Amino acid sequence: MISALPERGARVEQLIKLRRSAANHFVTLLAVVSTVIVLAPLIAILGYLIYKGGSSLNLAFFTHVPAPVGQPGGGMANAIVGSGVILGIASAIGVPLGIAAGVYLAEYGRGGVLGSAVRFTADVLNGVPSIVMGIAAYGLIVLKQHHFSALAGGVALAIMMVPTITRTTEEMLATVPHALREAALGLGIPRWRTILSVSLRTATPGIITGCMLAFARVAGETAPLLFTAFGNQFWSFNVNQPIAALPLQIFVYAVSPYDEWHRLAWAGALVLIALIMVSVTLVRLYASRGEIKGGH
Amino acid sequence: MGVDIRVENLNAWYGQVHTLKDVSLHISANQATALIGPSGCGKSTFVRCLNRMHETNPIARAEGSVRMGEIDIYRDATPVEIRRRVGMVFQRPNPFPSMSIYDNVASGLKLNGYRKRRVLDEVVERSLKQAALWDEVKDDLKKKSGASISGGQQQRLCIARALAVDPEVLLMDEPASALDPVSTAKIEDLIFELKCQYTIVIVTHNMQQAARVAERTGFFLMGKLVEFDATDKLFTNPTDKRTEDYITGRFG
Amino acid sequence: MSQLSPVTLPTPEVNSGGKRAESVAAAEPAPPSEIRKFLQTRSTSRLADGSFRGLMLLAAFSLFVIIALIVWMLVVNSKLSIHAFGWHFFTGRQWDPVGGSFGALPFIYGTVVSSLLAVAIAVPLSLCVAIFVLDICPQPLRGPIAFLTELLAAIPSVVYGLWAVFVLVPIVRDNVGPVLEKSFGWTGFFAEPNFGVGMLTASVVLAIMIFPVICSISRDVMRAVPIHQREAALALGATRWEMIRIGVLRNARLGIVGAVILGLGRALGETMAVTMVIGNHPDIVKNLFNPAYTLASVIANEFTEATGDLYLSALIEIGLVLFVVTIVVNAIARLLVWAVTRGDSTRAA
Numbered sequence: 001m002i003s004a005l006p007e008r009g010a011r012v013e014q015l016i017k018l019r020r021s022a023a024n025h026f027v028t029l030l031a032v033v034s035t036v037i038v039l040a041p042l043i044a045i046l047g048y049l050i051y052k053g054g055s056s057l058n059l060a061f062f063t064h065v066p067a068p069v070g071q072p073g074g075g076m077a078n079a080i081v082g083s084g085v086i087l088g089i090a091s092a093i094g095v096p097l098g099i100a101a102g103v104y105l106a107e108y109g110r111g112g113v114l115g116s117a118v119r120f121t122a123d124v125l126n127g128v129p130s131i132v133m134g135i136a137a138y139g140l141i142v143l144k145q146h147h148f149s150a151l152a153g154g155v156a157l158a159i160m161m162v163p164t165i166t167r168t169t170e171e172m173l174a175t176v177p178h179a180l181r182e183a184a185l186g187l188g189i190p191r192w193r194t195i196l197s198v199s200l201r202t203a204t205p206g207i208i209t210g211c212m213l214a215f216a217r218v219a220g221e222t223a224p225l226l227f228t229a230f231g232n233q234f235w236s237f238n239v240n241q242p243i244a245a246l247p248l249q250i251f252v253y254a255v256s257p258y259d260e261w262h263r264l265a266w267a268g269a270l271v272l273i274a275l276i277m278v279s280v281t282l283v284r285l286y287a288s289r290g291e292i293k294g295g296h
Numbered sequence: 297m298g299v300d301i302r303v304e305n306l307n308a309w310y311g312q313v314h315t316l317k318d319v320s321l322h323i324s325a326n327q328a329t330a331l332i333g334p335s336g337c338g339k340s341t342f343v344r345c346l347n348r349m350h351e352t353n354p355i356a357r358a359e360g361s362v363r364m365g366e367i368d369i370y371r372d373a374t375p376v377e378i379r380r381r382v383g384m385v386f387q388r389p390n391p392f393p394s395m396s397i398y399d400n401v402a403s404g405l406k407l408n409g410y411r412k413r414r415v416l417d418e419v420v421e422r423s424l425k426q427a428a429l430w431d432e433v434k435d436d437l438k439k440k441s442g443a444s445i446s447g448g449q450q451q452r453l454c455i456a457r458a459l460a461v462d463p464e465v466l467l468m469d470e471p472a473s474a475l476d477p478v479s480t481a482k483i484e485d486l487i488f489e490l491k492c493q494y495t496i497v498i499v500t501h502n503m504q505q506a507a508r509v510a511e512r513t514g515f516f517l518m519g520k521l522v523e524f525d526a527t528d529k530l531f532t533n534p535t536d537k538r539t540e541d542y543i544t545g546r547f548g
Numbered sequence: 549m550s551q552l553s554p555v556t557l558p559t560p561e562v563n564s565g566g567k568r569a570e571s572v573a574a575a576e577p578a579p580p581s582e583i584r585k586f587l588q589t590r591s592t593s594r595l596a597d598g599s600f601r602g603l604m605l606l607a608a609f610s611l612f613v614i615i616a617l618i619v620w621m622l623v624v625n626s627k628l629s630i631h632a633f634g635w636h637f638f639t640g641r642q643w644d645p646v647g648g649s650f651g652a653l654p655f656i657y658g659t660v661v662s663s664l665l666a667v668a669i670a671v672p673l674s675l676c677v678a679i680f681v682l683d684i685c686p687q688p689l690r691g692p693i694a695f696l697t698e699l700l701a702a703i704p705s706v707v708y709g710l711w712a713v714f715v716l717v718p719i720v721r722d723n724v725g726p727v728l729e730k731s732f733g734w735t736g737f738f739a740e741p742n743f744g745v746g747m748l749t750a751s752v753v754l755a756i757m758i759f760p761v762i763c764s765i766s767r768d769v770m771r772a773v774p775i776h777q778r779e780a781a782l783a784l785g786a787t788r789w790e791m792i793r794i795g796v797l798r799n800a801r802l803g804i805v806g807a808v809i810l811g812l813g814r815a816l817g818e819t820m821a822v823t824m825v826i827g828n829h830p831d832i833v834k835n836l837f838n839p840a841y842t843l844a845s846v847i848a849n850e851f852t853e854a855t856g857d858l859y860l861s862a863l864i865e866i867g868l869v870l871f872v873v874t875i876v877v878n879a880i881a882r883l884l885v886w887a888v889t890r891g892d893s894t895r896a897a
Binding site: 020021024027028030031032034035037039042044049052096100101103105108114117118121122123130131132133136138139140166190192193217221226227230250251255265266272276277280284 | 587593596597599600601603604605606607608609610611612614615617618621622624625672673676677679680681684685693695696698699700702703704705706707708709710711713714715756759763787788789790792813816817818819820824844847848851852864867870871874875877878879882
């Protein structure tokens with residue numbers, strides 16, 4: 001039987017080789033197909049948005065408030081402005097707090113227990129669903145004031161921005177070489193001035209990037225606004241009153257039974273996406289340029 | 297214009313590691329003093345103790361007496377005050393990349409609150425000329441960032457930055473070790489000229505460099521100051537056998 | 549000591565020194581003592597340093613304050629419901645606002661099933677795409693594809709929901725639904741009635757939404773595998789797939805599990821897109837076409853309509869459950885990812 005073995009052995013070997021090669025090709029095919037499958041919804045969503053939203057987009061969209069139910073025309077001007085107000089409040093609270101907390105973590109809290117606890121808390125907060133943030137803001141502000149308000153919405157978004165900006169600021173400051181701090185301290189520049197004028201200044205491009213990313217993220221949030229800002233069919237600039245917001249309006253219109261409102265929802269979604277995409281792309285461009293500049 | 301430094305029984309620790317053991321020496325004013333020794337012998341630590349920079353490390357500790365002129369820098373002044381009188385140039389050039397050349401040189405003054413434009417302009421020009429960098433950058437003072445010039449130029453920029461605050465002492469921790477020979481030569485020339493105005497302490501791995509620029513040289517080994525003498529005496533007729541071994545290349 | 553001249557002493561060049569000294573002396577306009585005097589009068593800045601540090605510390609503390617407030621808000625306001633229902637809250641199947649009895653089981657069911665289904669759909673796709681981008685994809689395409697994945701992650705939930713309502717729901721109702729019913733109807737998972745809105749549609753949308761997270765973290769984890777593992781596999785004669793399987797996946801296993809759990813955490817808390825296509829009916833049935841209800845959706849839909857303190861308290865208790873569950877899941881995920889990539893987990897946010 002010994003003479004038969006090498007022959008069979010060779011055949012078996014060939015079969016194994018074929019199987020391995022087939023498996024390899026199959027997985028390659030799978031990977032390519034998966035990528036296509038996954039990118040398809042993206043293209044579909046964006047395409048659909050442009051198609052349905054673009055046709056409904058006109059000047060009136062940006063200048064008018066919603067028309068009464070059933071009537072054509074109208075726009076989401078109040079929602080766009082309202083989003084601006086809410087995001088303004090959120091940024092005014094969230095950005096300084098976040099950057100300052102990030103400064104603490106990077107410059108004072110490198111090794112200690114307190115620093116680790118803050119870092120851990122920030123990471124935990126980043127994973128909390130946004131609707132829970134809305135509940136917190138509801139309890140804090142809406143319950144106390146007995147009415148919905150732009151302020152409550154702003155606070156809800158602010159507490160979402162703080163942990164994100166804290167971590168990105170810390171990360172960016174950590175990339176500032178220690179040698180720069182030493183140079184400044186060696187010149188007799190006090191520690192606080194060193195942090196402000198050397199560490200922060202060198203890390204500025206990265207920190208701005210982090211803030212813009214956090215901003216883009218909360219700009220599209222709806223859930224926390226459902227029972228804080230609440231929404232408003234009319235113009236409102238009062239921080240203590242319910243206010244319209246773009247994502248909120250899109251939601252309300254999308255689930256409504258009116259075609260006219262559906263049309264507006266598509267247009268609103270297109271505007272929202274456009275703003276967010278612009279921010280994300282700007283961030284990417286700015287970040288890559290900033291890295292090259294800051295290095296040498 | 298410089299000031300002399302008297303060190304007595306200086307001991308330093310990084311955490312539990314005893315890095316400097318009972319170091320005592322007298323650095324004369326308006327002279328260049330070189331410190332040589334193998335890696336890890338404590339010469340960099342010693343120099344950082346002279347402007348209290350080792351304190352920036354939270355686990356660092358120092359005991360002993362360091363007197364600059366009349367004051368004890370540990371007991372009679374704060375670190376910030378000392379560092380305004382003592383300039384430091386580091387091994388790797390570290391200009392501030394987010395500031396222009398002008399702002400880099402002026403940073404010691406501007407970031408301490410000095411505002412007078414005209415004086416700042418003069419100080420920047422003077423310092424850059426002292427550092428032999430003026431001619432190369434005078435047209436781009438505010439246009440180029442501190443990090444966009446070559447390595448040798450960056451180090452001279454750092455020297456100008458240190459000189460701009462008109463220190464009494466200039467500490468240099470292996471200032472030319474990261475540079476090419478041409479830049480190294482330029483910096484050695486600089487030190488040679490500056491030493492008549494300031495007290496210079498230079499740490500170096502390069503014995504020829506010490507021989508070229510310094511009047512006195514100290515040899516450190518494992519945290520102890522083994523020998524401290526006039527440079528030519530140390531190199532041609534060292535008293536301690538360990539010094540002789542190091543100089544002849546038997547170790548280090 | 550012996551007479552050694554190991555170092556030849558170069559004679560200092562006096563001439564060049566002298567020349568330079570001239571230019572230095574000529575450029576001395578400002579009297580140095582003014583600078584020295586100025587610097588001596590500057591404060592020691594102990595107070596400024598302390599205040600600055602104190603300010604930054606306060607800001608860092610704000611994170612503790614935020615989470616404390618959230619926890620406090622949730623716990624205090626759900627006390628009513630906790631006292632009223634106790635553990636039956638989690639086993640009760642009746643969500644009856646009118647009658648005043650609240651059982652959260654349908655929502656737990658809806659959340660868990662939709663999330664698990666979403667993960668089941670997203671994970672194979674994510675891994676395949678991650679492998680594609682890392683190993684198979686030609687170099688110039690890598691950047692654009694990564695960018696497109698990032699774009700997917702940037703689309704807000706409500707826009708996904710909008711698209712799902714008008715595009716996905718009709719597809720599930722009219723095209724995919726009948727096919728699935730005919731082929732797999734016998735399992736009981738695909739049966740009438742099929743309105744398009746329901747568990748399946750919601751799971752598909754969720755899968756699309758959590759895909760970018762799982763994919764990018766898996767990619768990071770796989771990239772963190774030392775290159776010599778791949779080279780070792782190739783040196784043994786492995787095909788590309790075998791090299792990936794043996795050299796990369798095996799080592800990145802833990803991190804990939806972490807990525808999956810992170811995706812699960814996202815899915816659990818997702819609100820808007822799910823609310824728009826899940827049908828919002830607290831049913832517990834096998835049929836995937838049946839409408840369902842999730843923890844996040846019931847809060848979103850009924851919070852502003854809640855009449856009475858007990859109703860609101862029940863909703864807030866649901867919020868508390870959501871909070872605790874997502875924290876635990878995310879903590880586990882981060883631990884796993886951190887263990888593999890050694891601290892790069894901040895990019896997961």
